[in-house]
Amino acid sequence: MHDIWNPWHGCHRVSPGCENCYMYFLDEKRGQRGSRIYRTKNFDYPLQRTHTGQYRVQSGELIRVCMTSDFFLPEADPWREAVWDMMYQRRDVAFFLLTKRPERIRDHLPSDWGDGWDNVWINVTCENQAMADRRMPILLDIPARHKGVMCAPFIEPVSLAPYLAGGQIEQVKCGGENYGGARPCHYEWVKALHDECLSAHVPFSFIETGTHFVKDGRHYRIPNKLVQSWQAWKSGLNFGHLPRFHLQTDLGFPVSEEDMYKPRYDGPNCSHCGSRRICNGCSHCGKCSPLF
Template identity: 60%
Template sequence: MHDIWNPWHGCVKYSEGCDNCYMYFLDKARNKNGRDIYRTKQGFYYPLQKDKFGNYKVKSGELIRVCMTSDFFLKEADEWRMEAWSVMRHRPDVKFFLLTKRIERVRECLPKDWGNGWENVMLNVTCENQRRADERIPILLSLPFKHKGIMVAPFIGEVSVDEYLKSGQLEQVICGGENYDGARPCNFDWVKNLQAECKSANVTFCFIETGTVFIKDGKTYLMPKKQLQSEMAYKSGMNFIGKPINWKLCDRFGDTIPKSKLYVPHYGKNCEKCGSRPICNGCSDCGKCG
């Protein structure tokens, strides 16, 4: 996927949201162990890769999700993180989406030139239930980041973020059910309540997938295929686009890049009913859709 950068792989389970980790499941299917943590060889410098003409493969304005098979603030990755920050520093024209459960480690892991935050980096914290939301979101709000968001996934318990939205710091809330072995149910009432809070605050809300076990109007639906989960999330009509995120992207000389020069996502046929469309990087033209 052209919107994912995994500078390292593998993780240590951290809270109840990790119990049925999708990365562990997928690694097991490949006869690997998700607890094995290693720096990726070909992928570490992905945002800096160039084509045969000397142009960056990742275009100015693209959004890259970082460490989707690990945690960017994983202690075991401390020796590699500063080099990963350096990659982001070299691409101030690209948006980097960071996601962590280890929010209490963030401040000590920032680069020395961080200041009040970099304009091209968004920090998102995972809040799988109300307990974790109340633990982690206050720390997120105290950190020096230009862009902040919340990921309620796997959505395994009702979550209210109304009080935190009042801070005005949160720019998006994403939620989705749990997948694969042992998936716990996601209740549509939780999704509706969370969406209502975001809509009231004019904050973008994205319901990306129902999860394998989905409860709606008291009835339980089993949906093992992720494409169906995404389509059902889309059809629910829950996605809401709030106030725009003001990314200030610049070139390596510090000059602001005009919007006309930035990457504009385009979408394929399978994207039309995808729950993740409002927050994704668009089609990669891989040809797998047929």
């Protein structure tokens, strides 16, 4: 996908949300070990250029980082500084970081981080209440201009109300679990989290139901991820917008609106996709078949 950058691959399980990790599942299908951590061939993706000399990643894009690993993984310590340098060089691009290791963030920020970079959005995973209560205080104590929460896989009820009140969290996202051993996600959990976000005026995105979804006491098995996303969109729970990133050129000037990347949501399923509000638009790869 054009909006994902995996500078390294592989991870170690650290919490209940890792139990049925999709990366481990997919690696096993390919005959690989998800616990094998290595730097990828796409390490320098933000600096790659087309044959015309333009950056492949355009100004204004939102790039999700380390979706097959963890940005603050200890094994990645030797590589992280170079990645921070690329993010600083591409201050015209927004980078979405997600971690289950917030206790490592403060000691592994760039030396010139200050109160945060305006193009970096730090998110933590809160798959259940225990992880929310462990990780959210750490996130709130970290200097960063953009902070968010991902409740996925959503395996138990989670209340974030105490952590939303201060106004630091810019968006909450949630979604059910997939692949081998997927645990149920309950609509009531999603609705309760939505209601907390609505009360705190924090944007909310329900991305997908997961393979096993429970609503009004009925258990639905939904193996097709496109259908999961459609059902999440159909719930009508999503509201709000992405954070406002104040992006800059390499000379420090604001990136003008006319030079910003304009996402196109004209793919076969974009109009009814639960992830639409947090993605870069359709890359027109041809892999999606229309649901309707």
